[in-house]
Amino acid sequence: MEWKSSTALWRSNWNTAGRLARLGVHSRHGGLQCLQPCLLPHQRSASTGSKILVEMDNSTGIAVLTMKSPPVNSLSLDFLTEFSISLEKLELDRGCRGVILTSVRLDIMEMYGKSPEHCGEFWKAVQEMWLRLYGSSMITIAAINGSSPAGGCLMALACDYRIMAENPKYSIGLNETQLGIVAPFWFKDTLVNTVGNRAAELSLQLGLLYSAPDALRTGLVDLLVPEDKVLSTASQTMTQWLAIPDHARQITKSMMRKPTVDRLLASREPDINNFVSFITKDSIQKSLRVYMERLKQRKP
Amino acid sequence: MEWKSSTALWRSNWNTAGRLARLGVHSRHGGLQCLQPCLLPHQRSASTGSKILVEMDNSTGIAVLTMKSPPVNSLSLDFLTEFSISLEKLELDRGCRGVILTSVRLDIMEMYGKSPEHCGEFWKAVQEMWLRLYGSSMITIAAINGSSPAGGCLMALACDYRIMAENPKYSIGLNETQLGIVAPFWFKDTLVNTVGNRAAELSLQLGLLYSAPDALRTGLVDLLVPEDKVLSTASQTMTQWLAIPDHARQITKSMMRKPTVDRLLASREPDINNFVSFITKDSIQKSLRVYMERLKQRKP
Amino acid sequence: MEWKSSTALWRSNWNTAGRLARLGVHSRHGGLQCLQPCLLPHQRSASTGSKILVEMDNSTGIAVLTMKSPPVNSLSLDFLTEFSISLEKLELDRGCRGVILTSVRLDIMEMYGKSPEHCGEFWKAVQEMWLRLYGSSMITIAAINGSSPAGGCLMALACDYRIMAENPKYSIGLNETQLGIVAPFWFKDTLVNTVGNRAAELSLQLGLLYSAPDALRTGLVDLLVPEDKVLSTASQTMTQWLAIPDHARQITKSMMRKPTVDRLLASREPDINNFVSFITKDSIQKSLRVYMERLKQRKP
Numbered sequence: 001m002e003w004k005s006s007t008a009l010w011r012s013n014w015n016t017a018g019r020l021a022r023l024g025v026h027s028r029h030g031g032l033q034c035l036q037p038c039l040l041p042h043q044r045s046a047s048t049g050s051k052i053l054v055e056m057d058n059s060t061g062i063a064v065l066t067m068k069s070p071p072v073n074s075l076s077l078d079f080l081t082e083f084s085i086s087l088e089k090l091e092l093d094r095g096c097r098g099v100i101l102t103s104v105r106l107d108i109m110e111m112y113g114k115s116p117e118h119c120g121e122f123w124k125a126v127q128e129m130w131l132r133l134y135g136s137s138m139i140t141i142a143a144i145n146g147s148s149p150a151g152g153c154l155m156a157l158a159c160d161y162r163i164m165a166e167n168p169k170y171s172i173g174l175n176e177t178q179l180g181i182v183a184p185f186w187f188k189d190t191l192v193n194t195v196g197n198r199a200a201e202l203s204l205q206l207g208l209l210y211s212a213p214d215a216l217r218t219g220l221v222d223l224l225v226p227e228d229k230v231l232s233t234a235s236q237t238m239t240q241w242l243a244i245p246d247h248a249r250q251i252t253k254s255m256m257r258k259p260t261v262d263r264l265l266a267s268r269e270p271d272i273n274n275f276v277s278f279i280t281k282d283s284i285q286k287s288l289r290v291y292m293e294r295l296k297q298r299k300p
Numbered sequence: 301m302e303w304k305s306s307t308a309l310w311r312s313n314w315n316t317a318g319r320l321a322r323l324g325v326h327s328r329h330g331g332l333q334c335l336q337p338c339l340l341p342h343q344r345s346a347s348t349g350s351k352i353l354v355e356m357d358n359s360t361g362i363a364v365l366t367m368k369s370p371p372v373n374s375l376s377l378d379f380l381t382e383f384s385i386s387l388e389k390l391e392l393d394r395g396c397r398g399v400i401l402t403s404v405r406l407d408i409m410e411m412y413g414k415s416p417e418h419c420g421e422f423w424k425a426v427q428e429m430w431l432r433l434y435g436s437s438m439i440t441i442a443a444i445n446g447s448s449p450a451g452g453c454l455m456a457l458a459c460d461y462r463i464m465a466e467n468p469k470y471s472i473g474l475n476e477t478q479l480g481i482v483a484p485f486w487f488k489d490t491l492v493n494t495v496g497n498r499a500a501e502l503s504l505q506l507g508l509l510y511s512a513p514d515a516l517r518t519g520l521v522d523l524l525v526p527e528d529k530v531l532s533t534a535s536q537t538m539t540q541w542l543a544i545p546d547h548a549r550q551i552t553k554s555m556m557r558k559p560t561v562d563r564l565l566a567s568r569e570p571d572i573n574n575f576v577s578f579i580t581k582d583s584i585q586k587s588l589r590v591y592m593e594r595l596k597q598r599k600p
Numbered sequence: 601m602e603w604k605s606s607t608a609l610w611r612s613n614w615n616t617a618g619r620l621a622r623l624g625v626h627s628r629h630g631g632l633q634c635l636q637p638c639l640l641p642h643q644r645s646a647s648t649g650s651k652i653l654v655e656m657d658n659s660t661g662i663a664v665l666t667m668k669s670p671p672v673n674s675l676s677l678d679f680l681t682e683f684s685i686s687l688e689k690l691e692l693d694r695g696c697r698g699v700i701l702t703s704v705r706l707d708i709m710e711m712y713g714k715s716p717e718h719c720g721e722f723w724k725a726v727q728e729m730w731l732r733l734y735g736s737s738m739i740t741i742a743a744i745n746g747s748s749p750a751g752g753c754l755m756a757l758a759c760d761y762r763i764m765a766e767n768p769k770y771s772i773g774l775n776e777t778q779l780g781i782v783a784p785f786w787f788k789d790t791l792v793n794t795v796g797n798r799a800a801e802l803s804l805q806l807g808l809l810y811s812a813p814d815a816l817r818t819g820l821v822d823l824l825v826p827e828d829k830v831l832s833t834a835s836q837t838m839t840q841w842l843a844i845p846d847h848a849r850q851i852t853k854s855m856m857r858k859p860t861v862d863r864l865l866a867s868r869e870p871d872i873n874n875f876v877s878f879i880t881k882d883s884i885q886k887s888l889r890v891y892m893e894r895l896k897q898r899k900p
Contacts (some may be wrong), residue, residue, distance in 0.1 A: 197792075205844070205852050206844055206849075241505075245478075245480040252476075252477055252482055252504045420693060449821050494798050551782045556800070
């Protein structure tokens, strides 16, 4: 296996350019007919929080969650809270059967120079997001059109299916060790469940970031498509998944994922305490600072 | 990974045309010498139940189990009972070291419009078959020369090695969700043990049926050969396995499989109750009816 | 998957020809610049036990452990004891961050015709070696330039990364069943963690020895290089691993491996008793004798 060692941003910036409104345009794919019901503006209801755009198509039962204002968006505490609330609303909406996620990031600033209380709150929100997403009874598809290090990769891994843009600039991976921090056991479990134990061990020890082709080879993502086809392909894939009877798919999904979800549920408090005592150490804060400074130097 | 979505019969019909008698004919393979002892009619003892033909070659210690009368054969309650008895007899026969299985099906009719008592008995028989096959101390090889959805796939997965015919019409997979039903945890465990967690999750959620090349790529089967070589290749493969000292192979097999077998042994009753209460629901019975009607419309 | 059935020596003889002193010579690789600090003689401290040469480069924190006198070296009780002591010393040496292992063997003679006491001591030493190596907080890389059956394969699997020489004569695998003996659960766990459950089951039941290309395909090793590049590539790879902050990598490694290590720690005594009562059986001793005689006949 090859890897590329990278010091890319510990945030994902799945491109938000592709919006639901565009799906009609891109839904033809290589001459094929538009298979999913065409999405007309009047069929959609859009709910707009301060950080997430939720576009719900009532005719298909598919919602698209998009970050609203790149590049400042990130997996901050506020974002995570809004995300979990949005997902819960969709989960309770019986009309919603599937969710396509685009453009997520994890904000390193939520862990740097913050009080233990803030770090604890932040980590609880990361847990909450993962518990809701990995345990969701809805079909969840990640439309990855941007780099997805750390938390962004976790969110993609928590979905049912991952479609990534064939863009040589994008990378994906749980690169925590490169920052001197550690992916906790439930990040690890999610990765092991996706790529197997050995690839996970190598990936986590070295904090590997994978190019799109390497991510496909390793099993980190399921499909590569040209960047402008990511959202339309996500929508077509969703249509295939929607053909499966919901109750049977949901019981099956729960059977596969419940043991992993239960492990975190059984130790949320210790996991938070562990994170807080680790991240507030001087040496770790220094690691984060060094990492951020390296990023800044690269930007000009 | 690619898959083909299919609504094929939830039965396997591994072709029964290839019989043990033909092995002598096909045992030369690509110009190689016939390595296994040639199987002469007088060396075989055939025991014939009403549904299964057991042909035992005393000179090699290899038995071949074949369904007798396609296309009506299926994994019915009667078949399963006869199968478990046949396998137990072979298990107790110290002369028998390996079994080649061909042509199995799982009968959807055993679950449709039946009493809870019948469904419970049927499910207990499916458990029994799997416990005996997955936990068998003999070498077990599946010679797959027909489509193997659901129960047929399970039986193949419970063997030590799977050889499939390169026939574009054949598919294999645990496609339960497509019928609106759910593969239970021990089907799932068997699949995870074979193809890993991620491929199993995708496969089970979508009820995927794989073509022979996709089945090979995913690891659902171990080898593809032309259809008329399936049984002879199974026999040659058996010869390689027989070269390993039995006691060492048996302890090793048990070490690998016992935890999975024990999981079902620890909860046979709840698993039966769970199946019965699920399968007798009106909504599930309706799903099965819809599925059978779709099959009928396809047939003419 | 293909395999080659083999009766090769149940010992590994990773070639010891490549020594640390040569690293400087081979560190240029395909025209690339020498990335790791060049290893000058005065930077190294060599400690020489009777069976293992430990060469420590204080400027890089990399130690190379080499068997001193092939072909008589083997994983004997004496060797194992010396190995565990050497590894413990390096583990306690804060200057040492990574270890490259070359040339190990497991000695079948330690199990043949020996008293139960000796067999028990030997097995305890094998456990000790594995516990220290698989659980090491240092970076461990196997430089495999020779065949590695059984114990030699186990040692390679216990490292973080495996680089194997592209030599058609070399094979690697846990081939215990071919000798009529059984790899214990912690050999099995180590293999499953590396290649997954299915490949491990097939591999262990048949006692498969893999050629270098097959070993790469199965995931038994991570990289193939020409034989004269094995040590230099190991050194370059080590440099990449050393770039990851130690504390984060160590916690991550421990998270991945601790459950597997703990399983053996919880049952060392029963595992030793199990081994001794098995290996001292007449039938097993006979299997070993047959195997050794077959090897002798091959040697002319």
